[in-house]
Amino acid sequence: MPVFKYAQELTKIPNCPNKNCNAKDLEAYRWIHKEVSEKDFVPLSIIDSPPQRILDKSDILYISYGLSFFITKDLAQKKYIDEYNKRARQHLKEQFKSDKGESIALISLTISDGVASEPVSNGHFTFWEYSGVNFLDKIKGIFDIFDIDDSIENI
Amino acid sequence: MIQLKTYETLILQKEFLNRIGDLINIEGPILSLFQDLRNKDLYLFDWADSDKNFNRWLVYKVSPDSIKKFINNIISYKELFLSSLNLTYYFIDIDSNYSDCNYTLNKIESLPDAYIPMNENRFDKNDARNIDQIILTLSNFSKDYPFSLIKQNVLKNQPNIVKEPANELKKTHQKKYTFETIQKSNDARIVTRNPFSINLRERENAYENKRVPEYA
Numbered sequence: 001m002p003v004f005k006y007a008q009e010l011t012k013i014p015n016c017p018n019k020n021c022n023a024k025d026l027e028a029y030r031w032i033h034k035e036v037s038e039k040d041f042v043p044l045s046i047i048d049s050p051p052q053r054i055l056d057k058s059d060i061l062y063i064s065y066g067l068s069f070f071i072t073k074d075l076a077q078k079k080y081i082d083e084y085n086k087r088a089r090q091h092l093k094e095q096f097k098s099d100k101g102e103s104i105a106l107i108s109l110t111i112s113d114g115v116a117s118e119p120v121s122n123g124h125f126t127f128w129e130y131s132g133v134n135f136l137d138k139i140k141g142i143f144d145i146f147d148i149d150d151s152i153e154n155i
Numbered sequence: 156m157i158q159l160k161t162y163e164t165l166i167l168q169k170e171f172l173n174r175i176g177d178l179i180n181i182e183g184p185i186l187s188l189f190q191d192l193r194n195k196d197l198y199l200f201d202w203a204d205s206d207k208n209f210n211r212w213l214v215y216k217v218s219p220d221s222i223k224k225f226i227n228n229i230i231s232y233k234e235l236f237l238s239s240l241n242l243t244y245y246f247i248d249i250d251s252n253y254s255d256c257n258y259t260l261n262k263i264e265s266l267p268d269a270y271i272p273m274n275e276n277r278f279d280k281n282d283a284r285n286i287d288q289i290i291l292t293l294s295n296f297s298k299d300y301p302f303s304l305i306k307q308n309v310l311k312n313q314p315n316i317v318k319e320p321a322n323e324l325k326k327t328h329q330k331k332y333t334f335e336t337i338q339k340s341n342d343a344r345i346v347t348r349n350p351f352s353i354n355l356r357e358r359e360n361a362y363e364n365k366r367v368p369e370y371a
Contacts, residue, residue: 044182049207051251053183055200056174060253086181086282088232088272089203 002112002130006043006065010128017066017128020118023111027140028069028127029076033101036142040101041135043067050099066126069107069116073143075123076104080145081152097146106141113138156204156211156248157269161261165245167191167198167214168257175292176285178225178278179232185282186232188222188289195296197222201236203270209248213270214260215239219296225278226290232276 010016032040043065044052054060070076080100087093109116114129129135146152171192178199179185187200197217204211221238224230230238245260280286 048251050205051208051210053185053202053210054251054253055184055187055212055249057253058174059183083181086179086185086276086279088276089269090273091204091269092202095205 002114004114005129005131005133006046007131009045009065013065017115017117017126021115021126021128023113023115025108025110026071026116027106027108028071028116028125029073029104029106030067030069031076031080031100031145032103032105032142034103034142034144036101036103036105036136036139038136040105041067041129050095064126066117066128069109069125069127070123071119071125072123073104073106077143077145079122079124080104084152102145104143104145105139106143107135107138108140109138156206156209157267159246159261159267160264161246162264163262165260165262166257167260169255172198172258176289177283178222178289179282180284181282184284188292190292199235199239201272203246209250211246211248213263214245214247214258215243216241219293222289223293226280226286226293228277231274232272232278233274236272 004010030040045065052059070079083100084093084096087096109127112130113133114127116128117126119125167189173190173192175188175190177184177187180187184200185202189198189200190196191198197219199213199215199217201213201215202210203213215236217235217239221230221235225232225235244263244266246263247258247260283289
């Protein structure tokens with residue numbers, strides 16, 4: 001019986017992952033840094049730097065121990081560009097690049113890697129990994145989000 | 156993070172502060188609306204910077220009118236920012252550990268250009284949180300909040316911001332001010348002229364001495 005990598009933390013969140021999440025074989029896309037490393041596969045709640053934005057206890061509900069993926073490269077890129085553009089200050093845009101990376105990886109997920117939520121309308125789904133999964137070995141391709149001149153590629 | 160010169164502190168007591176909702180929330184709050192329950196003053200907590208340990212929030216008072224215009228896409232994020240009452244900005248650095256301590260805000264002497272939002276960013280209801288509660292709160296202002304006093308103060312204290320409401324909008328000020336009337340009035344403009352070209356503290360002193368400096 002596979003064990004979730006963050007099983008202990010997940011016990012604190014009721015019904016997570018929920019019963020609609022399934023293990024399946026699929027190809028998916030995730031934002032990563034060009035110099036990809038294991039740090040590109042750490043859930044938000046485990047990352048302590050930069051700190052999460054918490055103004056009151058309700059923000060803690062946004063804590064997640066899953067990884068974000070997209071069902072297509074275009075949808076992954078569209079969401080990245082949307083979020084990048086929504087940073088209203090230039091240094092926050094740069095920080096977004098530094099935090100989330102500037103590339104997209106094609107990753108081959110299998111039923112032995114974890115369970116996935118159903119994708120939502122923007123193509124995003126959350127993936128809860130089992131212990132022992134090495135995502136670096138599962139990367140099938142890496143794509144740039146920004147052009148050589150640092151502008152954003154049109155999709 | 157950028158080093159900021161400060162010259163005063165203000166303590167916002169959390170027990171009197173109600174978080175109404177977030178005008179922007181993407182993986183956590185970015186632009187959050189609070190209300191002081193004692194005097195109904197509205198404060199925006201505007202995420203402006205961060206480092207390894209802290210997120211920096213700019214805190215400023217805004218009129219309900221400005222927020223309505225922002226929600227209705229009449230003004231941009233930048234224009235909302237520049238509509239802060241008295242152009243007074245505070246900041247607070249908050250870590251990721253929630254605490255019940257009151258907010259101790261530091262008044263900023265000179266705001267860096269980098270902290271002024273870009274012009275193209277506008278309200279997107281898909282990024283808002285508790286928008287119904289925000290709209291309800293703003294609607295309540297129309298019944299008992301002295302809009303005219305706010306507007307006079309804004310115009311008196313912000314000589315570098317020329318507000319040019321359309322005729323239709325001017326008329327609505329004379330009537331009962333409702334959220335719906337704002338939605339119909341989509342051509343109010345705010346013209347800004349280098350609002351941070353001088354030290355904010357000098358500006359405030361000038362107000363206190365009832366001298367209005369000239370700006371290019």
